Amino acid sequence: MLLSSLNPATVAAGADVADAVRIDHAVLSRSDLVGAATSVAERVAGAHRVAVLATPTATTVLAVTGCLIAGVPVVPVPADVGAAERAHILADSGAQAWLGEKPSDTGGLAHIPVRLHARSWHRYAEPQPDATALIIYTSGTTGPPKGVVVSRRAIAADIDALAQAWQWTPDDTLVHGLPLYHVHGLVLGLLGSLRIGNRFVHTGKPKPDLYAAAGGSLYFAVPTVWSRIADDTEAATALRSARLLVSGSAPLPVPVFERLAELTGHRPIERYGSTESLITISTRADGERRPGWVGLPLTGIETRLLDESGSDVTHDGETIGQLHLKGATLFDGYLNRPDATAEVLDADGWYHTGDVAVIDADGMHRIVGRESVDLIKTGGFRVGAGEIEAALLGHAGVAEAAVVGVPDDDLGQRIVAYVVGDADPQALIEFVAQELSVHKRPREVRVVDSLPRNAMGKVLKKELAKWA
Template sequence: MSSLFPALVSGSTARRPALRFGDRSLTYAELAASAGALAARLDGRERVAVWATPSLETAVGVVAALLAGVPAVPLNPKSGEGELGHILGDSAPSLVLAEPGVELPSPVSDLERVDVQVGAAGQETPALPGTEPDDPAAPALVVYTSGTTGPPKGAVIPRRAIASTLDALADAWQWTGDDVLVHGLPLFHVHGLILGILGPLRRGAAVRHLGRFSAEGVTRELGTGATMLFGVPTMYHRLAEALVEDTELAKALGGARLLVSGSAALPVHDHERITAATGRRVVERYGMTETLMNTSVRVDGEPRPGTVGVPLPGVDVRLVEEDGTTIASYDADGTPTGTYDGETVGEIQVRGPNLFTEYLNRPDATAAAFTEDGWFRTGDMAVVDPDGAVRIVGRKATDLIKSGGYKIGAGEIENALLEHPAVREAAVTGEPDEDLGERIVAWIVPADPDAPPAAEELADHVARRLAPHKRPRTVRFLTSLPRNDMGKILKRALPDAVAKAPKHD
């Protein structure tokens, strides 16, 4: 296949800005020289780890590995010794690429270490890109899952998945080399690394990484030429809160060409607050480690807060019931077929060039992840709205609540709760109930901790907004919701907080 990064070998892009982290930056020529030199050192290695700090060195290290055709394993610097030991034992990298001067913990420190050197400013001639493989199925990255149901599994991401996802997003978002992306996401996962770093580089565009996300950083970068912002719901929630008083932030966001949220659902309430203050809508997309991106709201489509849009070009999507019956799917031209009433819930299953190849060293898990006819089981539950947009209602394992004969998605109840002015954060789960099968439980962080809303008031609010059978039967108040590095709520950790939380039934 062709190069993942055509701009690295194009003389026309040599002087263009490519990467900027804080006050350090590289042009495409400088990136080509630095990554090309490192790629030559990696040639012949089977697999390398990358200590994924938010730095130029991480970006250069990953690009170098891709140019050399050596699969890279991004490591989360916040992972504990046990998780790091599992990942290193499973992936067996021969060395670790790291930012000079950064101390590596055990067991990472036991690996051969190569410090990534960023080339001198002023380099104008692109270096050769190394030995990129021609095989689209060649492994590019091994990205480890969150491990919520056991030890993390290494999803082997082929080169074709990266190329097809980024090109499909370029189509959906009208992403070009003239764009300048801003983000402050970690670089050890799909959103921050593949979309946020490799995405701009494939387009010949620029990325400005904030290091640490802040409203001030977003204002500064969008106010000085940046055109796009990538974030997760927690970040957009903080921006929505800051917009109440920050007119400069509102102006900066209003001037952006594209605002994208992903990794979890953005509450409709935050959508509405941001649009009201800035005149801009936030676009949502849907993907996961194993599939990269599956669907997105298109920039040339209608605003659809609360949905993740339609299947991306080349990606097949269907909704399936527990017995294997297909509820809804899409024709070749993207027209929905089957039951797309916005109410009938099914598991999202996908197939296409965007999928991972396998779980490293786990043929059993790989086989279990796919149906007999070759579709990947995402575990995400959704409905298809009458206009064809996909609306995710939760995870099959934690967010599909079977209560009183109904299948209820936790996500729509969470959105309804967040529309209540006395609710700052909300999560919804199910608990066993002798009468209903499962009862709906709402976990609430109140806007005013000293004056939480009454449980009955919240239940009635949901019943009015949705339907009586979707009202919470139990409400528990917390000071905060447990979240991971990406801002996703860790629902399995909620019961651990129950002893500290007053219960209102």
């Protein structure tokens, strides 16, 4: 069963938990979840697909859970999505109705409310493992967002592999304040908790004081949030009682890693994944946690690095290659886009991530970044933007850094760095040349007030390239 802890027989046998979910001032016991979500299931059973306005509320929790009980695919829609993008998601997904919170513009679809206090104890047969659970729309950096079709099998396989790697058990209390329309917050945070059976606390906003007050054992956050916590000594010190801190969705700067380790006593877990693959690589609770490295493939996941000719790349920790993945956590394709699916899923089942990485002799992976924007070919060298960013963040005057390659008649591409902080650009260029190699130094450093980021804290490199 995908939502193992919500098995009615298990709850009836005495496995109830009074505070299984805490979110938006609501507290739901496990029996509350089963009864209320099953009531939702009765209202949507037989539907083709439904859209859920994925606000961090009990309504969203019950809407998603009810659909999964009934075997109805969920299309999570960000609450702050623009009108054109929302219209595209509704039309492309074929959603038949809005379930849960009602948006200001329904797009002509019917609305089905969620009744928080309704209860049903009807038993639904478990859907087939290959049935679609979610259709999650990507950020659309290369055109309109694409619907990523994620199966129940993939979600179950991913959560079980992470439970093994992170020693995640029902005794944990998982805390995060992340959006419920992405893999990080929705699949790992909410569905992971419902499968494992641990307590789940959503803080509403991912603020340091709220994380500190939550009393969790397992915390999820993006690097921007961890950076704020590292800057708040009181909040960071409060996390010393936790068991594991997990960072993802973007690279965690090494200085933030080290500051968290100092203040909390925990070296953070770093992991790698995507909407298409879910989480596939991670450092382990019982293994090495090396700053800047995302660890080893999860159980059941294969990885490979290829050069531009399709040959295997040496696992020496230095040579950059295109990262491909294979395993049970992969998506089933892009909805209505067989052409786009064929571009990234080959006939042998390998997913071409579009990311570039290095692997060392022990199998540890370090993500360099997106091949399209983070692999810089300059003066005959292949340079990873992430390595330069890590070096810049090691300078006391740099708070944030992002590096891009821009066209150059002489070099092919010129390395340009954007930094937030208080440092002399020429001094930063010389600093990187000393820390790394001369050919990896930025040819330009531009000091800016802020870096453009998306909702998950990822720097929008294509926007920076336009600035250049």
